[in-house]
Amino acid sequence: MTAARYVGARVLRVEDPAFLMGRAHYLDDITPPGTLHAAFLRSPHAHARLVSIDTSRALMLEGVHAAVTGHDLRDEPPFTTTIPTRPECKTGTRRLLTIDKVRHVGEPVAVVVARNRYIAEDALDLIHVEYELLAAVMDPEAALAPDAPLIHEELGDNDFATIRFSAGDPDAVFARAPHTFAKRFHFGRTHAAPLEGRGVIGDWDAVSGRVTVWTSTQMPHLVRGLLAGQFGLPENRLRVICPAVGGGFGLKVTLFVEEAIIPLLSRQLARPVKWVEDRYEALAASGHSKEVVMEVEVATAADGRFLALRGSYIGDGGAYLAHPWTSLIDPLCAASFLPSFYDVQDVSYIVRTPFTNKCPAVAYRGVGWTSGQVAREALIDDVARELGIDPVEIRLRNAIPDGEPYLTATGASYDGGSFSESMRRAAELVGYDQLRVRQAALRREGRYLGIGVSPFVEQGGWAARIAAVNGFPGFAYLDSVGVTMEPDGTVTVASGFQANGQGHETTLAQVVADELSVPFESIRVVQGDTDAVPYATGSYGSRTAVVGGGAAMRAAGDVRTKLLRLGAHLLEASPDDVELADGHIRVKGSPAQAVTVKQAAAAAYFGPRPDDLDPALSATRSYDPPETYSNACIVAVVEVDAQTGKVVVERLLAVEDCGTIVNPLVVDGQVSGALAQAVGAVLYEGLPYDTDGQFRAGSLADFLYPQATEVPAIEVSHLETPSPVTEGGFKGMGEGGLIGGPAAIVNAIADALAPFGARIERTPLRPCDVLELIERGGERDRAS
Amino acid sequence: MDDQSGTAPVAAGTTPVVPGIGHAPAVWAAGLVRLRVNGEPRSGVAEPRTLLSDFLRHELGLTGTHVGCEQGACGSCAVLVDGELTLSCLALAVQADGCAVETVEGIAHGSRLHPLQQAFQLKHGLQCGFCTPGMLVAARALLAATPDPSEQQVREHLSGNVCRCTGYTGIVDAVLEAARALRESGEPGA
Ligand code: FES
Numbered sequence: 001m002t003a004a005r006y007v008g009a010r011v012l013r014v015e016d017p018a019f020l021m022g023r024a025h026y027l028d029d030i031t032p033p034g035t036l037h038a039a040f041l042r043s044p045h046a047h048a049r050l051v052s053i054d055t056s057r058a059l060m061l062e063g064v065h066a067a068v069t070g071h072d073l074r075d076e077p078p079f080t081t082t083i084p085t086r087p088e089c090k091t092g093t094r095r096l097l098t099i100d101k102v103r104h105v106g107e108p109v110a111v112v113v114a115r116n117r118y119i120a121e122d123a124l125d126l127i128h129v130e131y132e133l134l135a136a137v138m139d140p141e142a143a144l145a146p147d148a149p150l151i152h153e154e155l156g157d158n159d160f161a162t163i164r165f166s167a168g169d170p171d172a173v174f175a176r177a178p179h180t181f182a183k184r185f186h187f188g189r190t191h192a193a194p195l196e197g198r199g200v201i202g203d204w205d206a207v208s209g210r211v212t213v214w215t216s217t218q219m220p221h222l223v224r225g226l227l228a229g230q231f232g233l234p235e236n237r238l239r240v241i242c243p244a245v246g247g248g249f250g251l252k253v254t255l256f257v258e259e260a261i262i263p264l265l266s267r268q269l270a271r272p273v274k275w276v277e278d279r280y281e282a283l284a285a286s287g288h289s290k291e292v293v294m295e296v297e298v299a300t301a302a303d304g305r306f307l308a309l310r311g312s313y314i315g316d317g318g319a320y321l322a323h324p325w326t327s328l329i330d331p332l333c334a335a336s337f338l339p340s341f342y343d344v345q346d347v348s349y350i351v352r353t354p355f356t357n358k359c360p361a362v363a364y365r366g367v368g369w370t371s372g373q374v375a376r377e378a379l380i381d382d383v384a385r386e387l388g389i390d391p392v393e394i395r396l397r398n399a400i401p402d403g404e405p406y407l408t409a410t411g412a413s414y415d416g417g418s419f420s421e422s423m424r425r426a427a428e429l430v431g432y433d434q435l436r437v438r439q440a441a442l443r444r445e446g447r448y449l450g451i452g453v454s455p456f457v458e459q460g461g462w463a464a465r466i467a468a469v470n471g472f473p474g475f476a477y478l479d480s481v482g483v484t485m486e487p488d489g490t491v492t493v494a495s496g497f498q499a500n501g502q503g504h505e506t507t508l509a510q511v512v513a514d515e516l517s518v519p520f521e522s523i524r525v526v527q528g529d530t531d532a533v534p535y536a537t538g539s540y541g542s543r544t545a546v547v548g549g550g551a552a553m554r555a556a557g558d559v560r561t562k563l564l565r566l567g568a569h570l571l572e573a574s575p576d577d578v579e580l581a582d583g584h585i586r587v588k589g590s591p592a593q594a595v596t597v598k599q600a601a602a603a604a605y606f607g608p609r610p611d612d613l614d615p616a617l618s619a620t621r622s623y624d625p626p627e628t629y630s631n632a633c634i635v636a637v638v639e640v641d642a643q644t645g646k647v648v649v650e651r652l653l654a655v656e657d658c659g660t661i662v663n664p665l666v667v668d669g670q671v672s673g674a675l676a677q678a679v680g681a682v683l684y685e686g687l688p689y690d691t692d693g694q695f696r697a698g699s700l701a702d703f704l705y706p707q708a709t710e711v712p713a714i715e716v717s718h719l720e721t722p723s724p725v726t727e728g729g730f731k732g733m734g735e736g737g738l739i740g741g742p743a744a745i746v747n748a749i750a751d752a753l754a755p756f757g758a759r760i761e762r763t764p765l766r767p768c769d770v771l772e773l774i775e776r777g778g779e780r781d782r783a784s
Numbered sequence: 785m786d787d788q789s790g791t792a793p794v795a796a797g798t799t800p801v802v803p804g805i806g807h808a809p810a811v812w813a814a815g816l817v818r819l820r821v822n823g824e825p826r827s828g829v830a831e832p833r834t835l836l837s838d839f840l841r842h843e844l845g846l847t848g849t850h851v852g853c854e855q856g857a858c859g860s861c862a863v864l865v866d867g868e869l870t871l872s873c874l875a876l877a878v879q880a881d882g883c884a885v886e887t888v889e890g891i892a893h894g895s896r897l898h899p900l901q902q903a904f905q906l907k908h909g910l911q912c913g914f915c916t917p918g919m920l921v922a923a924r925a926l927l928a929a930t931p932d933p934s935e936q937q938v939r940e941h942l943s944g945n946v947c948r949c950t951g952y953t954g955i956v957d958a959v960l961e962a963a964r965a966l967r968e969s970g971e972p973g974a
């Protein structure tokens with residue numbers, strides 16, 4: 001490729017002005033003519049038999065067009081969800097609207113369509129539902145007991161899958177190791193909680209046979225394919241339009257039943273139908289994430305070197321499987337990255353995925369890598385304290401060597417990273433040694449400062465190979481990008497990697513601009529409409545820079561080859577004797593002989609051009625990359641008020657290495673945003689249920705987002721070890737802050753509370769939880 | 785809209801005539817609301833219960849004002865009503881009758897970004913953009929009252945506005961940068 005001019009630069013985002021002026025259109029900003037509005041009636045019970053539903057009074061309300069229950073949709077096929085390539089998995093089914101019973105608070109039981117949303121909600125109050133309460137199963141471990149009440153009777157028990165893995169001989173190593181340590185950690189459920197919730201508009205045009213679905217998603221083509229199957233429609237009859245998305249973070253890589261129900265209501269009523277979830281629905285009934293009960297063990301040598309790792313991961317899957325990923329996305333990803341940053345070859349794990357009467361578990365940035373990282377890193381800090389080794393030192397002693405390819409015990413092929421270097425750099429930037437001095441001084445004043453470190457390896461570019469490494473084998477991925485040079489030399493890039501805040505209209509344009517040696521401003525990226533862009537599975541799993549960037553480079557490369565031929569033809573030179581640079585095609589060694597890219601583009605459309613050249617200046621290429629891995633180290637500094645239990649996060653620092661950086665502005669933003677989510681997940685965002693299954697976090701007064709006053713100014717710095725195996729050397733990094741951040745914060749709090757003998761075994765750590773830790777630690781001390 | 789729409793309904797009573805069934809009681813009659821929005825006289829129809837956020841968005845078509853919670857907790861619906869920072873999801877359209885309302889659509893000068901908006905772009909103060917209108921409106925209110933805020937003042941002032949994407953670093957930098965730019969250019973903050 002030509003010398004990078006845009007890749008690596010802090011290019012300001014082209015998408016910003018529309019957002020800043022209030023001109024971007026999100027789902028609820030779109031209302032096709034004649035639209036009716038839907039509202040869902042949702043279960044107030046965790047587990048109950050549906051005895052009867054009476055919608056007759058709702059239908060009497062003026063302005064109501066329909067009130068639909070599970071009986072009305074009983075002929076629609078259910079969602080059928082499994083991982084067919086994993087024989088351990090059962091197959092879960094879910095009716096679009098339940099008929100027999102409700103399985104979690106917030107599950108939809110009926111839907112009303114009315115002239116406007118106000119009337120639809122009025123009508124919900126007129127639906128009478130009779131329930132017969134059943135015992136609720138709220139604890140993931142209890143759900144696995146042989147006598148636990150069944151959530152899906154047809155499955156025979158509550159376990160979606162039990163998966164075992166072992167490499168080397170960890171049990172033998174444990175049996176003879178000088179030290180062994182174990183830790184239990186229950187990572188609490190949290191919520192991706194994008195500020196824009198879910199929303200769907202369906203427009204079923206029976207005359208043309210076309211169905212248009214607007215939805216706030218990260219995966220327009222997968223939605224199209226899944227819905228086409230659901231509706232028995234040819235895929236090319238369905239059009240999925242995805243307007244501006246107000247955040248996704250993995251939640252919107254799920255297909256939700258509402259996305260199927262709303263178009264069916266449009267079919268029934270022959271009018272567009274729109275539903276936008278409210279915040280209660282988002283909190284109670286979209287998807288929860290990351291709740292895994294873990295037990296991790298490490299066997300060590302006398303000098304603290306890790307010899308073997310074992311892990312048990314019970315992922316609370318909630319009432320239904322996330323479609324299509326299933327509830328394995330948390331516990332299996334956690335387990336697959338048990339060794340992560342550390343050179344340990346004897347590793348085993350067991351993964352279990354119970355159903356419970358809670359909101360279904362769905363992906364959220366970092367999926368199970370987050371909770372797995374917390375358990376492992378908290379364990380390592382315990383080991384460091386017990387053995388009297390500094391937490392940075394013990395990690396460096398066990399780190400995978402920098403720079404070389406490395407095959408992990410769980411089968412991941414790392415493509416080289418700056419593992420130890422990132423950690424050393426992070427310690428240096430945070431002023432680690434000085435912080436230890438300050439910590440000691442403050443402790444003498446009765447103030448509790450804590451420092452937590454969390455180095456990690458992050459998969460980049462989820463596609464066939466990385467999916468297999470994470471336990472989802474046997475799938476191919478098709479992710480393509482189209483690049484077209486127009487007659488005037490401007491370029492249109494068509495991308496199915498639906499952005500939801502990451503700035504693809506800028507970053508993909510940077511990549512293509514360099515490849516074609518054209519001004520960044522001459523490129524326009526189109527996305528958000530399956531009628532307008534080639535197939536791609538979407539934007540998730542830190543994949544767009546790697547997979548989308550790679551596909552864009554390949555497509556642009558094809559266009560570039562044609563440009564060189566066109567230029568050579570104009571210059572009456574051989575294609576081998578010309579080069580592309582600075583927007584010109586020049587004869588090598590004789591730079592005055594040149595034509596502009598624009599002239600070459602015009603020649604493709606209007607001539608003159610070589611007779612044997614297919615002049616279409618357009619290419620669609622795909623990319624299913626080899627495995628690639630970023631790495632990073634997060635450091636958190638906190639102060640804990642031992643009187644009130646309040647934790648103040650003083651500093652959050654990241655040293656990250658995502659290979660070739662496309663746009664440092666965007667990378668910094670991704671790290672910063674993910675680290676703020678880490679603060680939320682650890683300190684604020686509980687999603688409690690009581691033992692009867694009542695949901696206790698139905699509003700933003702209960703589910704607390706971290707705000708500007710709770711998040712410090714986040715410090716990000718970069719190392720750059722380009723991938724030797726991917727197009728462009730990109731590695732992908734969108735999730736890292738939320739993979740490494742929570743462990744850093746948990747460890748910092750544990751470090752602060754070390755004088756109290758406190759042992760952290762769960763999140764969230766609200767002030768009341770911290771006070772309890774201090775008290776219990778004290779009791780343990782007195783007892784011992 | 786009722787923020788509990790997704791919750792279980794109260795089981796309906798047995799009387800056949802309940803408000804809203806069959807006919808709308810006179811007290812629910814929709815009426816005309818007249819106000820100034822971003823300097824222009826506007827009017828539209830609202831029921832007494834119509835939220836100001838819904839009125840702006842769906843009656844007047846000003847969809848720049850966003851709705852993130854309808855619980856008064858996220859700030860994405862912030863507008864200025866007669867200069868006062870107001871959560872439009874907690875106000876009724878009829879309350880704004882006769883008032884001057886300013887929304888995100890009124891900040892730029894035509895197609896030219898206001899210095900505050902420029903600073904948001906420069907400092908990467910937005911990702912998905914959903915919180916951005918509320919942030920901009922809240923930041924304008926701050927800069928009008930406090931042209932030279934400290935970082936802590938910015939953070940405290942914006943603590944009613946949630947951003948799920950940026951971690952606030954870019955937003956806080958942007959507001960400080962805008963304050964500087966506005967002071968230097970001598971433009972009034974608001
Ligand atoms: S929508 Fe008004 S505060 Fe959230």
Ligand code: FES
Pocket residue numbers: 195246247501909910911912913914915916946947948949950
């Ligand atoms: S930019 Fe997405 S919520 Fe702030």
